[in-house]
Amino acid sequence: MERYWLVAASFCFLLSFGHTLFALGSGTFRPGRFNLAAMAVGFAFETVFLFQRGHLVGACPITNLFEVLVFLSWSIVLIYLIVGPAYRLSLMGAFTSPLVLALLLLALFSPVDATAVRILHNPWVEFHAALSIIAYGAFGLAAIAGVMYLVQERQLKSHRVSELLFNLPPITDLGAVNGRLLATGFILLTVAFGAGLAADLRVTNLKTGASVFIWALYGALLVVERLRFVPPRRIAAGSVIIFVVALLTLPSVSHLPVE
Amino acid sequence: MNILCAGINHHIAPVDVRERLAVANHEIGEVLRRVKAIDGLTEAVVVSTCNRVEFYAASICPERALDGIRGYLEARTGMQAPLYHHDTPRSIRHLFRVASGLDSMVLGETEILGQVKQAYAVAADAGATSRTLNRLFQNAFRVAKSVRTETRITRGATSVGAVAVELAGKIFGDLNHRRVMILGAGETSERTARSLVSRGVKTVIVSNRTFDRAAALAAEIGGMAIHFDHWQNEFPDVDILISSTAAPHPVVTRERLEPMMRQRAGRPLFIIDLAVPRDVEPSVNRLEGVFLYDIDSLQEIASRSLAVRQREIEHCERIIDSQVTDFIGWLRRAQHSLAHS
Numbered sequence: 001m002e003r004y005w006l007v008a009a010s011f012c013f014l015l016s017f018g019h020t021l022f023a024l025g026s027g028t029f030r031p032g033r034f035n036l037a038a039m040a041v042g043f044a045f046e047t048v049f050l051f052q053r054g055h056l057v058g059a060c061p062i063t064n065l066f067e068v069l070v071f072l073s074w075s076i077v078l079i080y081l082i083v084g085p086a087y088r089l090s091l092m093g094a095f096t097s098p099l100v101l102a103l104l105l106l107a108l109f110s111p112v113d114a115t116a117v118r119i120l121h122n123p124w125v126e127f128h129a130a131l132s133i134i135a136y137g138a139f140g141l142a143a144i145a146g147v148m149y150l151v152q153e154r155q156l157k158s159h160r161v162s163e164l165l166f167n168l169p170p171i172t173d174l175g176a177v178n179g180r181l182l183a184t185g186f187i188l189l190t191v192a193f194g195a196g197l198a199a200d201l202r203v204t205n206l207k208t209g210a211s212v213f214i215w216a217l218y219g220a221l222l223v224v225e226r227l228r229f230v231p232p233r234r235i236a237a238g239s240v241i242i243f244v245v246a247l248l249t250l251p252s253v254s255h256l257p258v259e
Numbered sequence: 260m261n262i263l264c265a266g267i268n269h270h271i272a273p274v275d276v277r278e279r280l281a282v283a284n285h286e287i288g289e290v291l292r293r294v295k296a297i298d299g300l301t302e303a304v305v306v307s308t309c310n311r312v313e314f315y316a317a318s319i320c321p322e323r324a325l326d327g328i329r330g331y332l333e334a335r336t337g338m339q340a341p342l343y344h345h346d347t348p349r350s351i352r353h354l355f356r357v358a359s360g361l362d363s364m365v366l367g368e369t370e371i372l373g374q375v376k377q378a379y380a381v382a383a384d385a386g387a388t389s390r391t392l393n394r395l396f397q398n399a400f401r402v403a404k405s406v407r408t409e410t411r412i413t414r415g416a417t418s419v420g421a422v423a424v425e426l427a428g429k430i431f432g433d434l435n436h437r438r439v440m441i442l443g444a445g446e447t448s449e450r451t452a453r454s455l456v457s458r459g460v461k462t463v464i465v466s467n468r469t470f471d472r473a474a475a476l477a478a479e480i481g482g483m484a485i486h487f488d489h490w491q492n493e494f495p496d497v498d499i500l501i502s503s504t505a506a507p508h509p510v511v512t513r514e515r516l517e518p519m520m521r522q523r524a525g526r527p528l529f530i531i532d533l534a535v536p537r538d539v540e541p542s543v544n545r546l547e548g549v550f551l552y553d554i555d556s557l558q559e560i561a562s563r564s565l566a567v568r569q570r571e572i573e574h575c576e577r578i579i580d581s582q583v584t585d586f587i588g589w590l591r592r593a594q595h596s597l598a599h600s
Binding site: 152156157159161165166168169170171172173228230231232233234 | 428429525527544548550556560563564
């Protein structure tokens with residue numbers, strides 16, 4: 001029964017994406033509240049699912065890869081709902097919805113909803129795990145801002161005037177948002193690691209290695225971004241590449257049992 | 260009740276005629292009072308912009324009202340103005356087209372809607388409007404909004420200056436703290452710089468081979484003139500470069516720009532090359548953070564935007580036609596209820 005909430009959430013994200021595609025295609029796109037509303041309703045459905053699942057497992061619902069994927073999708077939408085309206089980033093919802101939809105569909109249609117791999121009873125461990133995934137949510141949205149930056153940059157360089165050029169935000173704003181989201185994600189992930197240390201969490205070497213590797217990659221990217229060692233285009237590309245790597249390592253980080 | 264529209268615009272009258280008929284803001288109250296005193300005319304609105312002077316009136320006898328307006332204008336200006344005039348329903352359609360920017364010199368421009376709203380507000384405040392014109396103008400504002408939101412008639416910029424401003428906005432967002440450098444004080448570069456200043460650019464640096472010309476232009480647009488030999492010293496802080504020198508060879512080369520870009524700490528640079536032959540090597544566009552547009556690419560974007568707008572005219576006209584029909588229906592019902600009351 002609880003999975004129906006995810007189906008409903010997927011429908012909302014699909015609606016948001018489809019509506020934007022249609023509006024762009026017909027040349028009638030106007031930044032409005034429709035996308036935000038569809039994303040907010042989808043978020044509400046995901047929240048209900050996570051609440052019910054949390055009750056069922058008696059802990060934060062990140063006990064297996066299925067739940068982690070849903071929690072990650074929820075985190076990305078959460079960050080979007082905070083960042084999107086604040087920065088008035090037109091079309092960010094349209095870029096966010098396919099990613100969260102893909103994560104939900106992957107969760108729904110992959111055989112990853114096995115029995116709980118780990119049950120978290122220590123609140124520090126729970127805090128560590130939940131905050132790590134929210135940090136990944138921020139990195140996910142940074143990757144989305146990065147994709148938007150690269151698309152807009154390409155349009156401007158190639159002198160291609162399209163609906164996208166008119167509706168995407170200025171690249172300077174996208175670069176700034178990209179940097180802020182990277183910083184937010186990095187701070188959250190660092191705090192999450194601190195919580196893990198506080199909880200004296202013992203995990204496999206592979207899991208530790210993968211987590212530290214991702215943390216170090218983002219840290220390095222953030223340093224070169226802050227010191228302006230590389231142009232914003234490479235930071236945008238870096239945030240996309242590292243997020244893809246982070247997603248690929250997600251099963252190892254979230255699925256491997258606690259020692 | 261009939262709705263009469265009489266006036267002149269840029270289609271039929273040159274500027275020297277339009278300026279004689281133009282009604283200044285401080286004169287509108289008096290003009291409305293005089294026009295409303297015309298026999299058979301019950302309501303009036305005067306729309307006076309740089310491209311048109313139009314009188315909208317509600318009248319039971321439009322011929323008499325038109326004669327009255329003609330007579331008044333002749334007395335006021337001392338000339339027989341070549342007025343066009345429309346009765347219901349063409350007058351309604353005309354106002355809807357004007358408010359929607361379809362009758363403007365720059366197709367789809369939106370400034371006219373604000374001007375029509377202002378003209379209506381002045382007339383309403385002066386007590387020169389009543390039920391018919393109130394309803395007509397409120398409908399016109401709604402139609403203009405529909406046309407703007409449901410079609411692409413306002414899409415893109417249609418002049419080189421406006422395209423440059425639009426692109427600058429897509430690169431930098433807020434232009435308030437951006438620095439502009441003009442290399443070569445040509446007419447188009449001056450217009451482009453003015454467009455950027457109108458969008459909030461505060462700092463303009465002008466450099467020209469003839470320093471006096473640079474100083475004159477800088478004084479006109481509130482900028483700062485520098486000697487042509489020194490432009491590279493100011494360059495690292497510049498965000499937008501407008502180049503239109505008469506140099507036979509490129510002034511800005513990739514070789515020269517590359518080290519300068521390294522000093523910019525990742526800040527983008529928008530180069531508008533208006534010169535023919537070009538001042539900037541095309542390969543400069545391949546540098547990280549550089550967005551180079553020459554005169555052809557800007558004109559092409561402007562032409563494409565205009566073509567998009569022109570393709571939208573039919574769609575706009577359909578929206579307007581349907582709204583004209585609705586308004587005529589309301590007008591008939593209003594007259595019917597008045598006759599039976």
